[in-house]
Amino acid sequence: xxxxxxxxxxxxxxxxxxxxxxxxxxxxxxxxxxxxxxxxxxxxxxxxxxxxxxxxxxxxxxxxxxxxxxxxxxxxxxxxxxxxxxxxxxxxxxxxxxxxxxxxxxxxxxxxxxxxxxxxxxxxxxxxxxxxxxxxxxxxxxxxxxxxxxxxxxxxxxxxxxxxxxxxxxxxxxxxxxxxxxxxxxxxxxxxxxxxxxxxxxxxxxxxxxxxxxxxxxxxxxxxxxxxxxxxxxxxxxxxxxxxxxxxxxxxxxxxxxxxxxx
Amino acid sequence: xxxxxxxxxxxxxxxxxxxxxxxxxxxxxxxxxxxxxxxxxxxxxxxxxxxxxxxxxxxxxxxxxxxxxxxxxxxxxxxxxxxxxxxxxxxxxxxxxxxxxxxxxxxxxxxxxxxxxxxxxxxxxxxxxxxxxxxxxxxxxxxxxxxxxxxxxxxxxxxxxxxxxxxxxxxxxxxxxxxxxxxxxxxxxxxxxxxxxxxxxxxxxxxxxxxxxxxxxxxxxxxxxxxxxxxxxxxxxxxxxxxxxxxxxxxxxxxxxxxxxxxxxxxxxxxxxxxxxxxxxxxxxxxxxxxxxxxxxxxxxxxxxxxxxxxxxxxxxxxxxxxxxxxxxxxxxxxxxxxxxxxxxxxxxxxxxxxxxxxxxxxxxxxxxxxxxxxxxxxxxxxxxxxxxxxxxxxxxxxxxxxxxxxxxxxxxxxxxxxxxxxxxxxxxxx
Numbered sequence: 001x002x003x004x005x006x007x008x009x010x011x012x013x014x015x016x017x018x019x020x021x022x023x024x025x026x027x028x029x030x031x032x033x034x035x036x037x038x039x040x041x042x043x044x045x046x047x048x049x050x051x052x053x054x055x056x057x058x059x060x061x062x063x064x065x066x067x068x069x070x071x072x073x074x075x076x077x078x079x080x081x082x083x084x085x086x087x088x089x090x091x092x093x094x095x096x097x098x099x100x101x102x103x104x105x106x107x108x109x110x111x112x113x114x115x116x117x118x119x120x121x122x123x124x125x126x127x128x129x130x131x132x133x134x135x136x137x138x139x140x141x142x143x144x145x146x147x148x149x150x151x152x153x154x155x156x157x158x159x160x161x162x163x164x165x166x167x168x169x170x171x172x173x174x175x176x177x178x179x180x181x182x183x184x185x186x187x188x189x190x191x192x193x194x195x196x197x198x199x200x201x202x203x204x205x206x207x208x209x210x211x212x213x214x215x216x217x218x219x220x221x222x223x224x225x226x227x228x229x230x231x232x233x234x235x236x237x238x239x240x241x242x243x244x245x246x247x248x249x250x251x252x253x254x255x256x257x258x259x260x261x262x263x
Numbered sequence: 264x265x266x267x268x269x270x271x272x273x274x275x276x277x278x279x280x281x282x283x284x285x286x287x288x289x290x291x292x293x294x295x296x297x298x299x300x301x302x303x304x305x306x307x308x309x310x311x312x313x314x315x316x317x318x319x320x321x322x323x324x325x326x327x328x329x330x331x332x333x334x335x336x337x338x339x340x341x342x343x344x345x346x347x348x349x350x351x352x353x354x355x356x357x358x359x360x361x362x363x364x365x366x367x368x369x370x371x372x373x374x375x376x377x378x379x380x381x382x383x384x385x386x387x388x389x390x391x392x393x394x395x396x397x398x399x400x401x402x403x404x405x406x407x408x409x410x411x412x413x414x415x416x417x418x419x420x421x422x423x424x425x426x427x428x429x430x431x432x433x434x435x436x437x438x439x440x441x442x443x444x445x446x447x448x449x450x451x452x453x454x455x456x457x458x459x460x461x462x463x464x465x466x467x468x469x470x471x472x473x474x475x476x477x478x479x480x481x482x483x484x485x486x487x488x489x490x491x492x493x494x495x496x497x498x499x500x501x502x503x504x505x506x507x508x509x510x511x512x513x514x515x516x517x518x519x520x521x522x523x524x525x526x527x528x529x530x531x532x533x534x535x536x537x538x539x540x541x542x543x544x545x546x547x548x549x550x551x552x553x554x555x556x557x558x559x560x561x562x563x564x565x566x567x568x569x570x571x572x573x574x575x576x577x578x579x580x581x582x583x584x585x586x587x588x589x590x591x592x593x594x595x596x597x598x599x600x601x602x603x604x605x606x607x608x609x610x611x612x613x614x615x616x617x618x619x620x621x622x623x624x625x626x627x628x629x630x631x632x633x634x635x636x637x638x639x640x641x642x643x644x645x646x647x648x649x650x651x652x653x654x655x656x657x658x659x660x661x662x663x664x665x666x667x668x669x670x671x672x673x674x675x676x677x678x679x680x681x682x683x684x685x686x687x688x689x690x691x692x693x694x
Contacts, residue, residue, distance in 0.1 A: 072519075073527065197668060197671035205580050
């Protein structure tokens with residue numbers, strides 16, 4: 001199948017409306033590692049025949065890092081411009097590739113006039129599996145592979161989504177193992193609250209190293225992530241322990257794409 | 264008669280002083296910014312019953328949960344006897360409810376004794392956790408001097424009160440058996456009967472012990488009542504309003520500032536008529552009075568248990584940030600402001616603030632907003648919103664974010680992305 005990702009502008013020009021808008025997010029758009037996740041999400045959407053579109057160059061930062069850094073002005077400027085665009089396109093349903101975008105669009109946009117059904121890509125994948133549209137077939141097998149899932153704070157504690165990513169992994173017959181700190185007590189990767197864009201404060205070690213150590217202590221084959229920031233932090237943490245040749249850090253979407261022979 | 268008068272004077276003094284101190288705290292809390300939390304009353308009641316009354320979040324750590332449950336239930340139930348003590352104290356009666364309640368009275372006294380023993384043992388266990396086992400979350404740079412002694416004082420006082428209660432019953436029971444004076448047969452004493460051998464047998468000594476313990480117990484309670492407003496023990500009261508008014512939204516949602524919405528909307532649409540808001544004075548918080556009354560209520564409700572700090576990723580990797588310290592600093596500062604008002608009148612300004620004099624910028628910038636602290640708090644307090652308000656002040660009033668965060672913001676402004684990429688390249692991955 002030809003890889004084809006239509007933009008909203010293109011769809012509207014053709015007189016079509018998508019079932020769902022794929023909100024890619026800045027990391028998914030620009031970060032080289034996260035782009036691979038983005039492509040896999042698009043491939044999954046295309047594979048199941050869900051009519052989707054992206055905003056392309058019309059997409060702009062949700063304002064999450066500005067808001068968490070304390071710049072409410074910049075956040076609301078971004079939010080209102082985005083809402084104007086989304087409302088003009090009459091968007092009803094959004095899937096995001098990033099828990100931070102997910103949280104902001106879902107929780108902080110409604111009061112400013114942006115009301116959409118917003119889901120994270122792990123929730124979309126789970127519902128596609130539940131509906132029987134997506135089966136782990138024709139691809140790499142994960143049977144017996146030891147996988148541990150790292151809860152992104154903005155998916156887990158922030159929004160109570162703990163089961164969807166796990167349900168996606170469970171249907172792979174993989175050996176799903178939990179870190180001591182998981183779900184409600186999951187340890188942050190260290191990137192939230194705009195930390196992604198600055199050096200950490202002085203301390204005795206980095207948060208991502210602590211988290212990677214906890215994950216590696218389970219001797220997993222794969223550390224599963226659901227957030228492009230966690231992806232960066234955990235990959236760096238695994239490299240810190242020189243385990244990058246033994247342990248893969250993969251997004252839920254990448255694992256799904258592999259299991260379905262899409263990547 | 265003199266003793267009855269003395270009792271009444273003490274009772275009024277204790278209740279009066281307590282009321283005065285609590286209303287001062289209430290005044291301090293209301294120095295905070297206005298915030299309407301009158302919505303969703305039924306959800307709020309449910310949350311209060313579950314979290315404060317039902318202790319649901321304590322169960323996450325089973326050992327302190329059971330110990331705390333002993334003290335909590337013991338405290339609530341044993342205090343039923345206060346009604347009798349107060350009536351006896353005022354009227355000069357002795358065990359006034361015994362003839363009225365018959366066997367139920369015996370059952371109640373017996374349960375009070377079992378609970379008193381449970382409280383006593385739990386307090387001994389708590390003391391050893393703090394001072395012998397030295398559990399890590401009870402230490403930390405904010406847990407020196409007063410906060411450290413405060414915790415120990417409370418436990419000592421409770422042990423003394425419970426011991427007085429049991430010795431009083433032991434003496435009373437022996438007097439009952441000896442048919443002395445007004446010591447009518449009343450009550451069942453499963454625990455205090457074990458003390459019979461270590462107290463004297465003469466009626467006069469027993470009466471002395473019984474009376475001394477009775478007075479010690481009630482004066483101890485009066486004193487304790489007036490110790491509470493100065494102590495982390497205030498949580499026994501404030502956990503209820505704090506959990507009632509606690510956040511009901513998804514934890515990830517930060518409030519959208521209406522004052523900012525007005526300016527942004529006016530910028531985008533010149534015909535926009537601003538939504539009426541109280542003049543915020545400044546954006547974000549520099550001092551404790553810039554925080555909402557809910558933030559200030561939280562600070563008084565905090566019992567410094569340190570669950571927040573023990574799960575904080577910044578704190579656990581050696582950074583200065585401690586969510587518990589954020590709560591304690593907020594309380595210390597608003598109390599300081601309150602004291603200034605008492606001493607110098609309501610317009611007095613010292614040259615101090617919550618920011619920099621209590622909470623440093625380094626602490627604020629270490630937060631990852633991961634919500635581990637708000638999740639861990641047994642009564643749903645919210646240190647994170649205080650951190651965010653202080654950051655808002657730093658960024659919007661002082662433009663004092665770390666340089667790398669200024670770069671991030673500049674990138675969003677110019678490119679619509681926090682990194683230095685051209686927005687025209689945003690969809691290049693799809694080619």
